[in-house]
Amino acid sequence: MAGLWFEEFEDGMVFDHEWTRTISETDNRWFSLLTMNTQPVHIDVHAAAKSVWGRPLVNSLFTLGCMVGMTVNDTTFGTTVANLGMTDVRFPHPLFEGDTIRMRTTVLGKRESKSRPNEGIVTLRHECFNQDGKLCGICDRAALMMKRPAAS
Numbered sequence: 672m673a674g675l676w677f678e679e680f681e682d683g684m685v686f687d688h689e690w691t692r693t694i695s696e697t698d699n700r701w702f703s704l705l706t707m708n709t710q711p712v713h714i715d716v717h718a719a720a721k722s723v724w725g726r727p728l729v730n731s732l733f734t735l736g737c738m739v740g741m742t743v744n745d746t747t748f749g750t751t752v753a754n755l756g757m758t759d760v761r762f763p764h765p766l767f768e769g770d771t772i773r774m775r776t777t778v779l780g781k782r783e784s785k786s787r788p789n790e791g792i793v794t795l796r797h798e799c800f801n802q803d804g805k806l807c808g809i810c811d812r813a814a815l816m817m818k819r820p821a822a823s
Contacts, residue, residue, distance in 0.1 A: 674743070674750035676819040677781065677791035684778040686745045692737060693771040694729055702733040729766035734808045738797040741774045747814055752790055755813040764805045771802040779811060789818050 703713040711718035712728045719727040739754070766772065779794040793816050799808035 674746055674748035675816075676750055677793065677816040678819050680778050680781050680793045680816070682778055682780055686742065686776040688742055688745055688774045688776065690741050690744070691771050691773045692741065694733070694737075694766060694768055696727070696768045699727060699729050699733065699768050702736075703730045706730075706732065708732070724765060724767070727768050729768065729770070731762050731808070734762065734766055734772075734799055735760060735810060737772060738774060738799045738808050738810055739812065741772075742776045742795070742797055746776055746795065747816065750817050752787075752815040752817060755792065755815055757810045757812045760808075760810040762808050764801070764807045766799075766801060766807050770807075772799050772807065774799055781816075784815065787815070790815055791818060792816070 700714055703710070708730060710730075712722050712724065713719075713730045714727075716727055719725070722728070735757070739757075775798045777796045777798075779796050781791055781793040784790045784792060793814050795812045795814060797808075797810050797812060798806060801807050
């Protein structure tokens with residue numbers, strides 16, 4: 672599904688994204704090391720076993736990336752200009768290697784751009800749930816969206 676034009680977003684609109692993804696050991700290790708996050712709880716199975724979690728914890732920035740990436744097809748694919756920012760990022764429940772995640776997006780609001788007449792700003796709340804339905808991540812994202820092109 673292509674992304675929506677600015678005009679197509681409605682306050683309160685909810686997307687239960689059909690994509691799911693199982694987070695692997697490789698995902699967690701590579702992401703952590705590629706981003707130079709050498710926190711042992713993410714990359715060292717023996718150190719993680721001694722932590723409060725007892726096993727490797729998924730890097731929260733990987734979770735955040737999935738929260739945005741897994742929602743693109745239904746919301747912003749091909750119709751976004753830029754991400755303007757993310758706020759209120761929280762991780763209320765841990766994710767572990769082997770967990771399967773799914774996303775939900777709610778449109779919190781939208782407004783016309785004051786400086787760009789062919790664009791508008793949509794605020795989206797992304798929520799990440801694990802296979803047991805536990806909320807594991809949440810963030811609010813401001814997206815600069817294209818308006819529907821004028822008919823030729």
